Amino acid sequence: MNHEDNSRAALIDALNGLLADHFALYLKTKSFHWHVTGPQFRDLHLLFDGQATEILALTDVIAERVRKNGGLTLTSIGAITARSQIADQDNARLDPRAMxxxxxxxxxxxxxxxxxxxxxxxxxxxxxxxxxxxxWTDQAEQRVWFLSALVA
Structure with a gap:
């Protein structure tokens, strides 16, 4: 493998990691949308839904960058789990501030x-x-900004 092939393989690997993270964060954000409660219910329910939609929309774009670079994308929930750095959150009663x-x-x-x-x-x-x-970075920075403003 030459330098160009190594660079391309590293990019495909990094993109697949990013793809896994987006799928995992989409599911967590959507779960929080479904399970949020409390006085800010409506605002958080809508915010989480909008953010989940934005995150999911990027999965196809990222996967297509993998394919355009000659790589193969993730094919299963197991592949996503193995690659993602986003931890699962199975507590459906999590406090909204913790979400x-x-x-x-x-x-x-x-x-x-x-x-x-x-x-x-x-x-x-x-x-x-x-x-x-x-x-992609700008979108994620905006999500952090909106979320951080809620607890400031």
Whole structure:
């Protein structure tokens, strides 16, 4: 394998990790949407739903970057679980403040992963992924901003 092949393989691997993180965060955000309670119910219910929709929309874009780079994408829940750095949260009665904190922290993890993808894409000469990573990062930063404003 030459340097270009190694760079491309590293990018595919990083993108698949990012894809797994997005699927895991989508499911967690959607679960919080379903299970949130309390005085802020309506606002949080709508916020979590909007954020889940935004996160899910990126999964196809990220997967297509994997395919355009000649790679194969994740194929199962098991593959997602094996690759994601987003921890499961099975407590359906979690306090809304804890939900907000977890989602903010998880989105920060996505931001770090997207910055890594950007650097790897740059090294691999993939300008399209490099540029797209900026938009993905901006979306995650906005989610963190909105979530953090709720507990300030």
């Amino acid at each position: 907000i904190g977890e989602l903010a922290d998880d989105n920060r993890k996505l931001i770090a992963a997207m910055r890594d993808v950007k650097a790897i894409a740059n090294a691999a000469g993939d300008n399209a992924t490099d540029g797209a990573a900026d938009d």
